[in-house]
Amino acid sequence: MDKRPGVIPELIIPVGAVLFGIYYLSTVWTLPFQAKVVGLYVTSGIVFLFAILCFRFVRELRSGEKSWGLHGFFSDPVTEGRRWGVLLATMLFIALMPVLGFALALFLFVLSTVLLVGGKAKIKAAFIVATSITIISFGIFILFVKVRFPLSIIDETIKNLVL
Numbered sequence: 001m002d003k004r005p006g007v008i009p010e011l012i013i014p015v016g017a018v019l020f021g022i023y024y025l026s027t028v029w030t031l032p033f034q035a036k037v038v039g040l041y042v043t044s045g046i047v048f049l050f051a052i053l054c055f056r057f058v059r060e061l062r063s064g065e066k067s068w069g070l071h072g073f074f075s076d077p078v079t080e081g082r083r084w085g086v087l088l089a090t091m092l093f094i095a096l097m098p099v100l101g102f103a104l105a106l107f108l109f110v111l112s113t114v115l116l117v118g119g120k121a122k123i124k125a126a127f128i129v130a131t132s133i134t135i136i137s138f139g140i141f142i143l144f145v146k147v148r149f150p151l152s153i154i155d156e157t158i159k160n161l162v163l
Contacts, residue, residue, distance in 0.1 A: 004064070004065065004066055004067040004069070005065075005066050005067070006066065006067050006068060006069040006070045007057045007060070007061065007066050007067070007068060008068065008069070008070050009070065009079075009080070009083065010057070011057075012083045012084070012087060013083055013086055013087065014049075014050050014053050015050075016086070016087045016090055017046050017049075017050065018046055018047060018050050020046070020090055020094070021042060021043035021046035021047065022043065023094065024039055024042060024043060025039045025040065025042075025043045027039075028147060031147060031148060032146070034144075034145040034146070035145055035146075035147045035148075038140070038141065038145050038147070082116050082117055085112075085116040086113055086116055086117065089109055089112045089113050089116065090109070092109070093105055093106070093108075093109035096108075097149065097150055098150040099150075100152055101149075101150055101151050101152025101153075101154055101155040102137075102138065102141070102142060102149040102150060102151060102152075102155050103134055103138050103142075103152070103154055103155050103158060104152060104154055104155075106133065106134050106137055106138075107130050107131070107134040108130075110126075110129060110130040110133050110134065111126050111127065111129075111130035114126035114129050114130065138155075138158065142155065142159060143159065143162060143163070
């Protein structure tokens with residue numbers, strides 16, 4: 001059995017990100033031009049980073065550092081739990097946005113992702129990152145580009161206070 005680390009476990013989150021980018025692009029494609037442009041930028045950025053990662057994997061596979069196998073996939077349950085947790089958080093974000101609205105769903109998604117990856121010790125950083133990304137994203141997508149994301153009473157209140 002090959003003891004080299006496999007690349008398949010490392011592809012879980014990047015492949016999920018690409019699928020999320022495609023999903024996001026599909027949701028804004030029928031919206032006004034500005035929303036399409038933002039969707040193209042977001043998805044292009046994700047695909048660009050994925051391509052860089054793929055080049056790294058190809059280099060590691062050719063040099064023999066890694067294999068196509070699953071070695072290491074189940075050897076570290078903490079890391080695997082984090083990978084699957086981020087994927088689950090992404091799916092929950094997509095599923096719950098219509099119910100929770102844009103701001104709350106995004107805040108909870110970023111907060112949970114940072115806590116999953118960084119652990120409980122990063123709770124202050126998680127709140128700062130989640131709050132910052134939510135405010136910036138709300139400003140760009142809701143106020144500036146006027147993307148028609150599902151809005152909750154929280155989103156409407158923030159929107160009315162700002163505008």
